[in-house]
Amino acid sequence: MDVVFLDNGLIGKGEHSFTLIREVGDALSRRGVGWTAYGARRMNPQVAQELGAVPHFSHSLYESVGASANEWRLMRAAAFLTARRFDPNLPTERASARVMNRAFAQDILALPERAFGPGRLVALPGVAQHQLPGLVEALLATAPERRPRVLCQLMFAPDWTPWGTPGRLGPRLYARAFKKARPLIGKTLFFGAENAAIAGLYRAAYGVEAALLPVPFGGAEKARQVPARPxxxxxxxxxxxxxxxxxxxxxxxxxxxxxxxxxxxxxxxxxxxxxxxxxxxxxxxxxxxxxxxxxxxxxxxxxxxxxxxxxxxxxxxxxxxxxxxxxxxxxxxxxxxxxxxxxxxxxxxxxxxxxxxxxxxxxxxxxxxxxxxxxxxxxxxxxxxxxxxxxxxxxxxxxxxxxxxxxxxxxxx
CATH class of the missing domain: 3.40.50.2000 (Glycogen Phosphorylase B;)
Known part of the structure; x- marks a missing residue:
């Protein structure tokens, strides 16, 4: 068995992903478990070299996709006709969800079987509303006997967006993805969360259980004695x-x-x-x-x-x-x-x-x-x-x- 990390947030050394994959990868190696990682296509070459990671995903976790001028006009008109306030983030959120989930599914299905196939344990350290539906679509499009086991970490709240404002569509996108994934959950697809609070959020909102995957950065040097001027x-x-x-x-x-x-x-x-x-x-x-x-x-x-x-x-x-x-x-x-x-x-x-x-x-x-x-x-x-x-x-x-x-x-x- 090999472990495969799929992380479109893996770009540079300053990312959370880099240290997590390196440290957990080392822990797996000490146990004799093989592993590899696939990150964003625009990954820093130093990251690829140090982790042996493969640049692959066309969109990163932190990207967004702009809506077309026609989409903007239609959504403005719809808001006007229904007497609702126009949310300027909504066109971007819709376009990002459509384009990035489709691309994420295509990128997963384009992986070699040694990365996304039977006998593999696939770990996704972080997904959001622009990845989870795409992941589910990719799993459903894969023949049951060719599917890997997948552990997907629910790092963010459902309304998280990469542009720094709460999203309106996220909770619905998560709900649809979980509904579609019901035949897979507990068999092929499993979920994790960094802490009990996030796990509780998904349990209460969607009835999804998430195992606790602790942030693996506890190996820190002890704090110094407090000086007179802290x-x-x-x-x-x-x-x-x-x-x-x-x-x-x-x-x-x-x-x-x-x-x-x-x-x-x-x-x-x-x-x-x-x-x-x-x-x-x-x-x-x-x-x-x-x-x-x-x-x-x-x-x-x-x-x-x-x-x-x-x-x-x-x-x-x-x-x-x-x-x-x-x-x-x-x-x-x-x-x-x-x-x-x-x-x-x-x-x-x-x-x-x-x-x-x-x-x-x-x-x-x-x-x-x-x-x-x-x-x-x-x-x-x-x-x-x-x-x-x-x-x-x-x-x-x-x-x-x-x-x-x-x-x-x-x-x-």
């Missing part, structure tokens, strides 16, 4: 759904209140989001803020993370939602407290006693700053509590823990 850090992509735009005002508020602390912020974005561009400009004007530019490799990230005494996770509860986070996983496994927004998974973990930190509500810069100040006031105590939780959390979030769940779905292959 450091609060923000790592990962700089974008609105991760609350990057809240950082300048929150830091300025903390400074005005006399907080004696440093801030370390990673700058990593493509310049397409106006709020992110403005936030970066504002951060550069603040004192006591050190910026790290671009993608960090594993060694650079570990070195930067070691300077952090608390991790800032101001993720948008609507746009980011209950998704897991590698940054959160590594921080908690290292015994580092977090500042998280209510409604996001990190905050739920704090409330459940699985992680240590402060939670803020409402979702604005002042509440965020208040939470930073609260954590700063009890930093030594918070670190002791975080350290006490770290070992058990790390043990449950290893590549081997992920591989255990993955191989449990092999079904005797």
């Amino acid at each position: 450091c609060f850090a923000f790592f990962g992509y700089s974008k609105a759904d991760k609350g990057f735009h809240l950082l300048p005002e929150a830091i300025a508020i903390c400074r005005a209140r006399g907080l004696d602390a440093d801030f370390l912020v990673q700058i990593q974005h493509g310049g397409w989001e106006a709020s992110t561009v403005a936030a970066e400009k504002a951060l550069r004007a603040l004192e006591g803020v050190r910026l790290i530019e671009g993608v960090l490799d594993e060694a650079a990230y570990a070195a930067a993370a070691h300077e952090a005494d608390a991790m800032l996770l101001p993720y948008d509860p609507t746009l980011f939602g209950l998704r897991g986070s590698g940054i959160f996983t590594q921080a908690t496994a290292a015994g580092r407290p977090v500042v998280a927004s209510a409604g996001a998974f990190a905050a739920a973990a704090v409330a459940a006693g699985e992680a240590e930190g402060e939670v803020f509500f409402p979702y604005d810069a002042k509440a965020f700053a208040d939470a930073i100040m609260r954590l700063a006031a009890r930093m030594p105590t918070a670190h002791k509590k975080a350290a006490a939780l770290a070992a058990d959390f790390a043990r449950r979030h290893t590549p081997d823990a992920y591989a255990d769940v993955l191989l449990a779905h092999a079904g005797g292959l």
Whole structure:
């Protein structure tokens, strides 16, 4: 039996997919299980070389497809005739769902049998409304005796879109896909989720059971002893759904209140989001803020993370939602407290006693700053509590823990 990762989100080293596939792949290799990966056609050559991955998928997980001028006119007219407000995102959502699901199905069916055939366990680490229906169509178009076993990770909420606003069509697209897939579910097709909250969402909304596939990034170096002047850090992509735009005002508020602390912020974005561009400009004007530019490799990230005494996770509860986070996983496994927004998974973990930190509500810069100040006031105590939780959390979030769940779905292959 071989494991095949199909991930159209696998593009560069800064993607969640790269580290996940590399770490879980290594865990599989230690067990003598062969594996390979197929990623986006525009995959970085270094990623392809390091993972031995094959560039394949015509559209990436993070793409969208624009609607034609005629589609725009028809949808505007329909909104006018029915006296409804025209949603400017809806034409893009419809076109993306139609084009990308069709392309995803075609790309899967174009795979060689050694990648999508009998005797293979296929893992999809992340799909959304533009992939799941296509996956189901591809499985139904494959003769039963030629189908692999497929474990599909439900990483996102049904209304997630790659352009950063909740989608209207997603919940319906998921519902149709699950209905079509009923004959396959539990036989050929299985589902996983990063945490119990996401699994519960799909159980309640669609009656679909998802095994827990833990974010496998728990092998983090232990947090340092807290210095007299602690450091609060923000790592990962700089974008609105991760609350990057809240950082300048929150830091300025903390400074005005006399907080004696440093801030370390990673700058990593493509310049397409106006709020992110403005936030970066504002951060550069603040004192006591050190910026790290671009993608960090594993060694650079570990070195930067070691300077952090608390991790800032101001993720948008609507746009980011209950998704897991590698940054959160590594921080908690290292015994580092977090500042998280209510409604996001990190905050739920704090409330459940699985992680240590402060939670803020409402979702604005002042509440965020208040939470930073609260954590700063009890930093030594918070670190002791975080350290006490770290070992058990790390043990449950290893590549081997992920591989255990993955191989449990092999079904005797």
